Amino acid sequence: MIALLTEKITADKLAPVFNLGPRSKLEEFDTVTRDQLFPENNELFSLFHETSAAKLLVATDFDGFDHIKSFSDMLQNMPNKRAKSICYVEDVTKVGRAHAFEIWRDQTVLFKQLIEQIIATGEFSDEQLSSCLIKPYANLVPLLLNLNEFNVEQAFKVLADEQSPTVSLVDAVNLDETTLFGNLDKLYKNSSYTSSVAQLIPGLLHQAHGGYIVIKIDEFINNSALWYQLKSVLRQGTLNWQSSNKTVQTELKPDPAPIDVKVILVGDRLAISQLAEGDREISSIASSFIDFSSEFNISEKNIANYIGYIKLLITDANLLPLSSCGLKRLLRLSSRWCEHNNYLSLNEAKLLTLLSYCHQIASTNTLDCIDSDTINTVLALQHEALNGHIRLSNEGIIEKQIILETHGKKIGQINGLSVLEIHGHPESFGEPVRITATGHLNGDGDISDVERKAELAGNIHAKSMMIIQGFFTHTFAKPLPLPISANLVFEQSYGEIDGDSAALAGTCALLSVLAHRPIAQNLAVTGAIDQFGTVLAVGGINEKLEGFLRICELNEQTDMGVLIPAANIINLNLSDKIIAAVNNGQLAIYPITHIDQAIELLMDIKAGNIDEDKSLYNVINQLAEENDKLDDDENSLVNKLKQLCSKIMGKQGSNN
Missing domain, CATH: 3.30.230.10 (Ribosomal Protein S5; domain 2)
Known part of the structure; x- marks a missing residue:
């Protein structure tokens, strides 16, 4: 037996061991929010937040991570900006005219009180009115003075009357033209259709005015018209009202709504490339691109941040804490999901499902924490429920049907x-x-x-x-x-x-x-x-x-x-x-x-080279040369037979 060229892997190299320092229990680590996992993205998002001209941000997405909460966490660390709302007031002296104004969202209650005061007394405080408005509107006061208790409900409307003092995120899902851009509804009354400001149904863009709206790119893949409409709104800064019933026309022609919104598109790289194929302008109109990695690299980042993130998930879901051995087992499992010992999975949906099952089993067994045995129990249950194909494979081996x-x-x-x-x-x-x-x-x-x-x-x-x-x-x-x-x-x-x-x-x-x-x-x-x-x-x-x-x-x-x-x-x-x-x-x-x-x-043979005696490559080369020699001998014999045949045929010809 020749000496081996390589040594066996020792058992200590077969599974990762994570260095947690002096700490070993989950409660010894500080809670870490999602945005803290991506500090490099925080800096770019801060720039996007502060730049008024920046309207579109594209972020890579991956399954199982709550990007809405991640962006919300980022916003909490940004300088506060006051939230805005859009208000419509109809000119009751002219048919079909309705004007749009912007007010501070946290002043919505005061603004409505002023409307009531104007209707009741005809008087108002200039100072209070100015404190509600984002900018002066010279024609607003005359419109308000024409309101009365009989027409105010039809002629005055605030599209988003939540009283949040700062900008927030709107999560846009299940989109169609109405949910995203709103709708000018029509009221059938006295055998005819009419519309008023009260029939203005705000879309998600109106609700996100002055703040952020997060949209999955998948929403646009099968409905590209929505994307082109949204792109037009971002460029123009206004949104024209449309009716879902386009066959019926009414006299109301409201002003286009002013739209000041920052859009965050999230999707995996395939979705981003599909959107880019349909609209090659996406790379030029996007203000920023942010990449969220689906895995946490412990060779580049402190593993304590990942453990703090696990603590966040457990705390928010009100689950039992992890024991020291349970924490190490979870880290090892998370690394296996990534197929790399320097990476840990950020698929919180998968993590939470596992931890929730562990919590249930631990609670049933009256345990005060989730240990490694509990995690192994859940993994064994999942494996048993999914190993039907493995059982069939085993049967094929045992029965010699598969050799x-x-x-x-x-x-x-x-x-x-x-x-x-x-x-x-x-x-x-x-x-x-x-x-x-x-x-x-x-x-x-x-x-x-x-x-x-x-x-x-x-x-x-x-x-x-x-x-x-x-x-x-x-x-x-x-x-x-x-x-x-x-x-x-x-x-x-x-x-x-x-x-x-x-x-x-x-x-x-x-x-x-x-x-x-x-x-x-x-x-x-x-x-x-x-x-x-x-x-x-x-x-x-x-x-x-x-x-x-x-x-x-x-x-x-x-x-x-x-x-x-x-x-x-x-x-x-x-x-x-x-x-x-x-x-x-x-x-x-x-x-x-x-x-x-x-x-x-x-x-059990040295590879060597074609010139090295008794090596594998030399054996093959020699066999090839012997084969060539046989071919040459055969060719030589064939040639001699051909020559002999030719001579015989030549003599027979001369005798004739």
């Missing part, structure tokens, strides 16, 4: 690692796949991908097959191309295959065939490669490892091994079962950086 060999050695056969994703199923799971190769050193250099020819492979998989071809060209095309002909198959695979994580396994299977060197079946392989044999990181590494352990246990295998890209060590966040298997010597995990290391582990 996966984990004992002995085989030429041209290797266990790759895959992640299965079922449509409509919320979770993926790992499962080994048997990859086989056949071929010979007497061809035109073609490596045939059966999955691709059967139209069961995606574009990334097709690319990986071309990279394998490039690897063989780079390794053996010195001085002549390697004359191979080979087939590569993912056995018992009946759905579409995509991704490049099987490139390393497929290449090793082909090398095994060409060198007539068997591969150890108790080892499994995952990893992408480049044309020079460098092993590259892949996704789903934790599910792949756990899937291989599951299959090996079904096959009663105790000396298992897995080859993974060394770059994936930072992604390892494995179950306690895997960690125990590594500690007990049942499973060895080998991090590799080059295919040469995989060759040594899988085939």
Whole structure:
């Protein structure tokens, strides 16, 4: 047995350990609001808030995070701005005339009292009236003096009479033209339609006047007309009143409503790109772009902020606190959701669902906190409810309907690692796949991908097959191309295959065939490669490892091994079962950086090079040269036979 090129991963590298400093309990950390997680966004939003000309901000969105509360938290830290409202007063001396005025929202009650005073006495205080108005209106007083107790309800209306002293956010959802832009309603009375100021139905833009409105970009994807209308309002600063019943005309022609609103569009990058495709002006009219990352990077930010955020979620939802072990278990789980040990998930919907279930179980068991056992109980319940596909997979292995060999050695056969994703199923799971190769050193250099020819492979998989071809060209095309002909198959695979994580396994299977060197079946392989044999990181590494352990246990295998890209060590966040298997010597995990290391582990032979005696590449090269010599001998024999035949035919011709 030759010396190994790589060492096994020790158990302490199989799951992340988070340094919390001297603190360990949740109550020892300060509460952190959502906006504090993104200090860089606070600064840009502050600039957007202070710049009166800035009207549109685009922010990346992701599922599970409450962006409304995040922006609300940001606003609380900004210099206060007084909220405004729009008021309409109809000129009762002229048919169809209604004028718009702006008042301070916190003065709405005083303004209405002044209207009542004017109607009752005809007198008012100039000073009080001026304190209600945002700017002077010379024609307002005459309009007010014409009001009386009989017409005031029809001729006077404040569109947003909430008394909030400062600007706020309006969350715009389920939009249509009426909910966003309002409506001039019509009243059917005395066999005819009439309208008055009382029939002005404010939209969300009127309610957000002087403040902010947050809109999901998805609202515009299927109704682009709404976006173009909104863009026109932002440019003009006014909004004309429209009636939902356009076939009926009335005499009322109210002034366009002045609209001073800042719009925040939120959506994922796909939604933003779809909106940009429909309107290429979006990048030029947007005042700012803000990016909310869906993951918290603990290598760049203090982990205490994330724990403070968890404390906020628990406090707001009135849940039981986390114990020290419960906090560490939650951090580890949150990191696994991100598939990276330096990141923690900000999907608060997912976090709150888990913590709410834990709270219920802990309360039932009369616990005063949520510990790691409680979290594990919830995870086990969720797994049992979702593992129907895994049970079917296990049955296929036990009943030998699915062939996966984990004992002995085989030429041209290797266990790759895959992640299965079922449509409509919320979770993926790992499962080994048997990859086989056949071929010979007497061809035109073609490596045939059966999955691709059967139209069961995606574009990334097709690319990986071309990279394998490039690897063989780079390794053996010195001085002549390697004359191979080979087939590569993912056995018992009946759905579409995509991704490049099987490139390393497929290449090793082909090398095994060409060198007539068997591969150890108790080892499994995952990893992408480049044309020079460098092993590259892949996704789903934790599910792949756990899937291989599951299959090996079904096959009663105790000396298992897995080859993974060394770059994936930072992604390892494995179950306690895997960690125990590594500690007990049942499973060895080998991090590799080059295919040469995989060759040594899988085939017990040094990869070497084509000139290095008794190396794998040298064996293949020698076999290729012997094959070329046989071809030359055969060609020489054929030529001699042709020459002899020609001579015989020539003599027969001369005798005739």
